[in-house]
Amino acid sequence: MGSPPRLAFVAALAAVGLLAGVATAAAAATEEAYVTLLYGDEFVLGVRVLGKSIRDTGTRRDLVVLVSDGVSDYxxxxxxxxxxxxxxxxxLANPNQVRPKRFWGVYTKLKIFNMTSYRKVVYLDADTVVVKSIEDLFKCGKFCGNLKHSERMNSGVMVVEPSETVFKDMMRQIDSLPSYxxxxxxxxxxxxxxxxxxxxxxxxKPSTPEPETQRLSTLYNADVGLYMLANKWMVDEKELRxxxxxxxxxKPWDWWTAWLVKPVGxxxxPMMFILYN
Structure with missing residues (x-):
């Protein structure tokens, strides 16, 4: 038998209040934050799993997701x-005329350099998952990233000390600097x-004076491509972050990635916890 209309209405109000309470509590900003980007609903489960994996490390820092118009209210x-x-x-429009179609808005990631309400942010792509605390990244310097393919920096995991000056300088050079x-x-x-x-x-082992840029170990950005090379991690699995x-x-939320087995597992x-709790 269904609830009387008045009780159902009260229950609905309570649910809205609960959600509002969560949002209000989350809005109490800390000086440092974990940040990710979401351009559309197709990556929303990735962001939810990322958030769960970060919270499971016991962090008390803010979790911020920057969303564009392509993300639904739901x-x-x-x-x-x-x-x-x-x-x-x-x-931010992509200034490059020759680019993959899906890269139209990816320059928007540069906006994390202008998040000056925070002293330091750790940025993670929506297709990452945290498996061990990465709180120590907040001790890294002004800009930290991870090398891929020997000489290229990967922008999927970065530590940024936001600066309006740096951001404006990037915007000044956005049309002139090449992008491979x-x-x-x-x-x-x-x-x-x-x-x-x-x-x-x-x-x-903090560096003195603090360098302008620092490289992160592969442990902080372990590419599943590494795993595929030998069907095992090429770094110490117990130390993966x-x-x-x-x-x-x-992507791990697509059924056809099941053959990756361990990395998808x-x-x-955290995905199962989100869906069934």
Whole structure:
């Protein structure tokens, strides 16, 4: 037998109040934050799993997701209920005429350099999952990233000390600096042209004076491509911090990635909690 109309109405109000309470609590900003980007609903489950994996490490820092017009109201409410601070942003147009179609708005990632309400942000792509605490990244310097393919910096996991000056300088050069990818990653490789020579970040051995850029260990951005090379991780699995599902369109939320087995299984653990709790 269904609830009387008045009781149903009260229950609905209570549910709305609960969601509002979560969102209000999440809006109490800290000085540091984890940040990701969402351009459309197709990656929303990825962001939800990422958030769960970060929260499972016991962090007390803000979780911020920057969303564009392509993200539905329903998805935004889901993310708020999860504890994300949802901030709407307008897309930065890609200045490159030759680029993959899906790269139209990827330069928007540069806006994290202008998040000056925070002292430090750790950025993670929506197709990453945290498997061990990465709180020590907040001790990294002004800009930290991870090298891929020997000499290229990958923009999927970065530590940024937001600066209006740096952001304005990027915008000044956005039309002139080349991008080998046709997207933000190529631009950042040009902007930080000497990044490959950066000192490797060691959390327990701070550098004095602090360098402008530092390289992150593969442990903080372990590409599943590494796993595929030998059907095992090419680094110490017990020390893994972040797994990055970079195999093109093969994302862990798609059923046809099941053949990856172990790397997908790691992602599915927080996913099952989200879907069934």
């Amino acid at each position: 998805s935004r409410k889901l993310l708020q209920a999860d504890g994300w601070i949802v901030k709407h942003i307008t897309l 990818t046709g997207g933000d990653q190529g631009f950042l490789n040009s902007y930080y042209a000497d990044f490959a020579n950066s000192h490797v970040y060691e959390p327990d 972040v797994i990055h599902y970079t195999l093109g369109p093969l 790691v992602w599915q653990i």
